[in-house]
Amino acid sequence: MTRHIVLIGMMGAGKTAIGLDLARRLRVPFKDSDAEIEAAAAMSITEIFARDGEAFFRAREAQVLGRLLAGPPGVISTGGGAWMRPENRQMVAARGLSVWLNCSPETLWMRVRQRPTRPLLQTADPKGTLLRLLEERGPVYALADAEFVSQAGDSIEATSGRLLTQLRAAHPDLIQEIP
Structure with a gap:
């Protein structure tokens, strides 16, 4: 790959699960910014929000x-x-291709409703x-370089296969064929 693929979207959109599989298929590293924050802080995001607040997080x-993009x-x-901050959008634009994983509200709610790990x-x-x-x-997510609509079920x-096909078709310079 010539640039990062940066998955953005709502909690529950599947960014981590789809990202892991996409990285496996492309044989490239996968990084989850939330997991990296938790590892660096030695505490959960919920704990960071409770102790230090959203602005600190x-x-x-x-x-x-910025470190991951480097x-x-x-x-x-x-x-x-993350995508809501203009400086993050600028960093991603400089080093990657942003992809909005767009899901229906019903799908998002089904995925997050039983999870106490969502501080917001x-x-x-x-x-x-x-x-x-x-x-x-939604309007800010729509600023992404690409939109991928997830299908329930x-x-x-x-x-991830459909996403890879879409990315290869729209950005052939980004992803080289894998033998």
């Missing part, structure tokens, strides 16, 4: 994203809010919060 997220080309999964959903109305975040973030393998 977002600053660390930008630092980690490495060899691979697939990077970002947190749902720790509200009295988590589904309403998710829908509000999706409405706010597809396996991770089928989804």
Whole structure:
């Protein structure tokens, strides 16, 4: 690959699962920015939010994203809010191809509703919060270089295969054929 593939989108869109499979298929490194933040802080994102707040987390997220983008080309999964910061979008544009994994609100809710690891959903109305975040973030996610619409019920393998086909067709200079 000549540049990073950076997966963006809402929590529950499948950025980590699809990113792992896509990286395996392309035989390139996979990095999850949230996992990298947790490893560096030696605490969960929920704990970071509780102890230091969202602004602190977002600053660390930008630092980690910059470090990942400075490495060899691979697939990077970002947190749902990372793309909202203009400086993150600029860093990604300079070194990668941004891909919005777009899912229906129903699919997102099915995937995140039972997970206590989503600090932004720790509200009295988590589904309403998710829908509000999706409405706010959608126009900014649409600034990505590519949009990939997930289909409910597809396996991770089928989804990453469709994504790879879409990327190869739209960006043949990005991905060389693998023997």
